[in-house]
Amino acid sequence: MADDALTVTLQQKGPIPLDLTLSCAAGDVLALVGPSGSGKSTILRSIAGLYRPEVGRVSVGASTWLDTSRRIDWPPYRRRVGLVFQNYALFPHMTALANVAAALGHLPRQERSRRAGELLELVHLGDLHGRRPAELSGGQQQRVAVARALARDPDVLLLDEPFSAVDRVTRQRLYGELRELSRAFPIPILVVTHDFDEAARVANRMCLLDRGRILQTGTPRDVLARPASVQAARLVDLRNVFEARILSQDGPLTLLDWNGRTLQAARSEAHQAGAKVAWAIAGTQVLLSRTDLDQADSQPNRFSATIRDLVHLSESLAVTVVLDGPDAPVLSMTLPAHYARRTGLGPGSVVTVALMPEGIHVMTAEGEGPSDRG
Template structure:
């Protein structure tokens, strides 16, 4: 198992609203050390919600806070810049820099580390996710699974207080997906920070998350333990969403 990453244990609370380009009214909390899965149909607002929490998109209304630290408050006209939120973000499409090798790409996320210490610290992060041998390779020389591990390493390199995973397994084949799921499960178990997982796969939510929020047409319609929600969906619509995504997996 990966070594524990020391971070301040603090819960996330988020309420985000917008009218356009599509209506969004989502609210939830994620406790320290907890994996919270966001599940719903395509276009329901899952990734948009993640981007708002990261500061890459701005809600029209709402409030986002990690413990006592407020990142966004529409009423107070407060909107902290993304680079000041200390969030680790793993993108669905990797979002790696093609001209940088793996180590240098990870070092870009280590501005909080003194320059002279970044190589050693970067290698420690690569070792933590099992890709230290890839330090000098560029993205075009990596497999899909290796690219996603680089994305995870870069997210951890920020020493994050919150980890965001946006469909982290969707771009890899099934054997790689199963291996990555085991590795991410070990990783999140070692963290004392909240993790948000966007997924279309109910089985992933059951395997990795302690709680699951279902989003439909931009609204939160359920918040429960994934296995319980799958066994006892409270409404026909939730049963339809969960059943659809279970068949897609």
């Protein structure tokens, strides 16, 4: 881990329960995601010194900002933190330039306007120095808030739901700008968001939280497609989660018995034959066809089904199908928007569903203990 990494350990029973340890290396963008009340904003406030947990330690490199066991608790002004609030918290009576300059008290007065102008240029607001917040769009206000946060030359940048107040088009542009900033300022950056797609777009690491505990940390792709538990799968809204039993390990594959259906999944070394497990598959790993109906139910991972619902989104289709069989399981998938028009699909269409083996992720079933693991 880099010497200037951020490390955080927090523990308390309430009012927001916390029991976690996390780290973020310089140059990384770590997204904190989870439901309301999971402790995301409390973590940021604890790092910034705006909240004191019952037990905690916060350090950046060799500097320890908080260590309750040693009675160390630096006040906010001593912690080199750039903080962007959800509502941006700009001074309404000040211009964009003055808002940024207000955070440059550590520089000689004659240098503050010049540096504030440089930071506004960095966030693509070089021609809007003289405008007050009310004269700026939501995206422009967010950029001023980021410039002001960077004005402190921070060791850590913290962003609390920074994109929630802007429209979708502006949000897409701001995602790219945040990635640019992470390259220009190689410091630990923590972003709080409730939007998993947003986290995947801006962060190279994701921390999934629930009730003050970390359920999983990893790349956004791994957390979203390969959750560590059924609980994690539900939190990331992975809808295709089912139970099965391990039949055998066959070379690179694990064979599953799914209520009489045979599934081939990528090999899972963590479970023995006969173990009750849970398995999940992302909607993008579910394929749908109308041209091979005769092959359904005769080959592993191919099943006959009927479309129950089909919703047109901006660039894709959200499709729900019901598989044949007495248990009638429901699968959700995402298809290209043009697919339904080209194939004539609609509710009631009979189709074949194919599950990609490499997309099937096997987990320990709820209520199953370590004895089921290999």
